[in-house]
Amino acid sequence: MARSRRERDRRRSPTAARHADAIRLALMEVAPAGLKKSRLTAVTELSRSQIVRGLAAYHELAGEKGWPPLPWSFKAGYHFCEDAVELEAWERDWAEVKSTQITSVINGILARHARLFPKSRWVAYFSAQMNAVQSSLDMIAHPRNQ
Known part of the structure; x- marks a missing residue:
């Protein structure tokens, strides 16, 4: 059964959504290149656990807000992709x-x-x-x- 938007929003903390936005902004600055997790923590000044929660929130918010997909690769790390x-x-x-x-x-x-x-x-x-x-x-x- 699909969850309503209100249920998803209640489950996702506003802090995680802010972390997702910080990740998005950091990646926009280096696009089309990407950032590995260690660089992402340095650039955003978020902890590793905040990065993990922010990435999870990013994947949820991306569909709602029309953000580009965010895959990970060994070569580029996390990067925007439309290929x-x-x-x-x-x-x-x-x-x-x-x-x-x-x-x-x-x-x-x-x-x-x-x-x-x-x-x-x-x-x-x-x-x-x-x-x-x-x-x-x-x-x-x-x-x-x-």
Whole structure:
């Protein structure tokens, strides 16, 4: 179920939104180049944890405010991107990471729970949902028709 804008705004702190804006402004100054996290902390004068919260808030706010996508790469660090090929590659990498994380949850948590309670409706439901999400992410990360 989708969250309403008011629910998202309540969950996101105004401080995190300010950190996101500071990150956006810092990256605008160096665009099209990017900044790695250590440089981002120096330029914005935010702590590492504030950068992490600011980046999370940036990704939420970007869609609402029309800000450009903000992928990360080893070469450029965090940078604005409007190149479809680069964004697709970054999204596939993201989907692969999430698919791996969900596979770990399925194998490390749900499988043991299912062994303890093999007739549990909750475990069956949760396992089915997690397997569906993992399968979808795997299809995004590794499409068959390229």
